[in-house]
Amino acid sequence: MSDYPIWPQSLPDVLREGYRVSGKQSNRRIKMEAGPDRVVRVSAQNRRDAPCSIIVDARQAADFWSFYDDAANDGAAWVLLRLKTINEIAFHQCRIATFPDVSWVNNTHSKISFSIETFDKYAAR
Secondary structure, three states: OOOOOEOOOOOOOOEEOOOOOEEEOOEEEEOOOOOOOEEEEOOOOOEEEEEEEEEEOHHHHHHHHHHHHHHOHHHOOOEEEEEEOOOOEEEEEEEEOOOOEEEEOOOOOEEEEEEEEEOOOOOOO
16 A cells, blocks of 8 residues: 555544644735735645544553554554545544543553644545
């Protein structure tokens, strides 16, 4: 499929938390001596950040941390995550942008929350 590590089959699909998406605009404003600001496009791509989480049992948590530490290189490497977009669940090139936060859901399951960073405009919708 590609040279990027793929989200393990043993882990559940990533849950998008709400519809909040943030990013950095790829335009630069230049103040002019007179008249409106000049707007210059810096890049053809916009980075988008989106909050995500998964709910896992102890075995799946171990699989996640193994994937995060090794394949995702502690968030430095691009990986392919299965994300639900507008019409389908598909693989999108992403980077785990924040260190995962773990909270307990009940005695057997925990919730791992993190933000993803992507340049794929459909992944963060």
